Amino acid sequence: MNFSEQAGIRVPDDGLVIRARIDRSQIQMLCKLVEGLGHLGIVTTTNKELGEVMFQTTKDCWPELKQAVEKMPLEVHFV
Numbered sequence: 001m002n003f004s005e006q007a008g009i010r011v012p013d014d015g016l017v018i019r020a021r022i023d024r025s026q027i028q029m030l031c032k033l034v035e036g037l038g039h040l041g042i043v044t045t046t047n048k049e050l051g052e053v054m055f056q057t058t059k060d061c062w063p064e065l066k067q068a069v070e071k072m073p074l075e076v077h078f079v
Contacts, residue, residue: 015056018055019079030043030072034069041057042057
């Protein structure tokens with residue numbers, strides 16, 4: 001498998017890194033909800049104080065993950 005570098009993170013060539021902002025008090029809930037989706041992707045906190053997170057997923061899984069996140073009872077702003 002080939003990898004590329006994005007902001008110091010190794011990402012598979014078919015992968016995506018999507019940046020977002022969320023109220024810092026909701027980061028843990030977002031992580032748990034996305035974790036519950038299992039195969040769609042993972043959330044990593046990049047700046048806890050500012051509520052900055054990133055989603056790591058694949059090009060194929062991103063539409064389904066985005067749709068699921070948009071339906072969550074959280075206010076997520078994709079950057």
